[in-house]
Amino acid sequence: MAPQQQAPWRVTMFGGGRGAASIARRLLATPGAALTLLINGYDNGLSTGALRRYLPGMLGPSDFRKNLLLHLDAGDPRLALLERRLPGGATPADLGRLIDELAAAGPGLEPIVRDLKVFAARLAARPDGLDLADCALGNLVLAGAYLRLDRDFNAAVRACAEMFGSPVALENVTGGENAYLAAVKADGTLLADEADIVGPQSAEPITGLFLLREPITGPLTGPLTGPLTGTELARRAATITPNPRALAALRDTDLIVYGPGTPHSSLLPSYLTPGVAEAIAGSRAAAKVFVVNLRDDHDSQGLTAADLVGRTLTYLRDPGNERGTVTHVLCHGRTLPPRAGLPGARWVAADLEDERRPGTHSGARTVEALAAVRAGTSLARAG
Structure with missing residues (x-):
């Protein structure tokens, strides 16, 4: 069913700078749709x-x-x-x-x-x-x-x-406390700030994200062993509180969307915010949809869609999806990718790419797919 035929609906979407922009613009043009965007402020480039x-x-x-x-x-x-x-x-x-x-x-x-x-x-x-x-x-x-x-x-x-x-309800996901993002790769290499995380890097996967009180300077930068890095970064952790408006938007919404974007800077750090996992678990949303990126970023090279969904669940403290943190995974294509599968979630394949801008989501097609997911879930619940 096309979005224009839907009853009024609220959408709360996690996003970043531009990854979900086409989806957000289409939602703004969709009659009856009210959009809240949840963003973090860890950009440091x-x-x-x-x-x-x-x-x-x-x-x-x-x-x-x-x-x-x-x-x-x-x-x-x-x-x-x-x-x-x-x-x-x-x-x-x-x-x-x-x-x-x-x-x-x-x-x-x-x-x-x-x-x-x-x-x-x-x-x-x-x-x-x-x-x-x-x-x-x-x-x-x-x-x-x-x-x-x-x-x-x-x-x-x-x-x-x-x-x-x-017309967007734009909310910082946290209470506004200053914090700096850092990451550790599987080989112990430290990515000292957000600019390093989104920039060119080795193919080793990122295995840990940290929110720090102060930016990293001096001798801590550079390759270190994993345990030493993790211990030292944990000691420097910032104290973060949630934005009550963000939590309310997650609880009182019809659809939660884990939007496309740079995973380890725009999306996963937002899920570290205290209270976010609980708000999602207690949400009245009919569906909680993970939208798969159309192409790899520097920070996600070598990670499959299933890997990124798994990381989302881990950061939201529901690794087995027992709380239904993700109900649907929406991916581009005519068929589902290999390893598509997740307890409690349905994988949906659809043509989502903007033909005029390869590698970018078509707002119209993606919103139509989201509306269909929501409508189907609502009908299933009603039945």
Whole structure:
């Protein structure tokens, strides 16, 4: 049954920066569908990492910025503005002149200008420590909102969602505590931060993820034995709390979707959040669907769909799927892949790829498949 024929339904989807964007956009265009996106803020690469170092305590804003813009048409000037990156050699004075230009551009940009001014004031007071080169303007807007709202990251995300008129309920999965992601591979190699996790690496699989109070620097970096690495990283663990809004969205929803994306940075770390596994187990959702990636990322090379589903279940503390953490696995293709099978879950094969963008999910086809899963599950329960 096509989504347009469905009764109103709530969808709560775990995602990252762009992996699930086509699915989210299609859900926004689906009558009756209300979407909550659950994201983590552990991004620490390049200009995002530089911004986090400049503002200690702040999570990475990039994935939130990308999802705040999902509803904007390609011709919307706010989209180009917030995705605009400052050039190499940009100075605080250059940023100030740009803000003045935006302030003079006319109505509609006042909230953006306000928060950019907040950030610019901080930069004027402490000009050292941040290279503005390649910084996305939208990240600086989020940073300004973060400073304006007493360094409350989740409040900044909500304020920016309202600023941009986003119809998505975009929630950080945690309470906003600062944390840094690290990983260990099977041979004991340490991936010291999120940028290493998503970057080129050996074919050895990642076997452990850690959320740390502080970024790793100094002699801990580099190849180490597994036990030594695990013990030391566990000692440095950050204290994380759940975002109550995220837990409520998981409990009170019709469909939970474990969206596509970079597994070991965008998705699996979110499942480490206390309370998330319990909220999923107690959810009223008719179905809990794992959407398989269409291609490997650097961090998932050599891992099959079954492997990634298994890791999801392990991180959600339901390795045998006894609590029904995953009810369906949705994969692209005409036939099921080898090793398709999981206690308590049904594997579904469908044509999910966007023909115009190979390796990317077609939003229309994937949402249609999700709607069919939900409808079939609801009918089965009713029968």
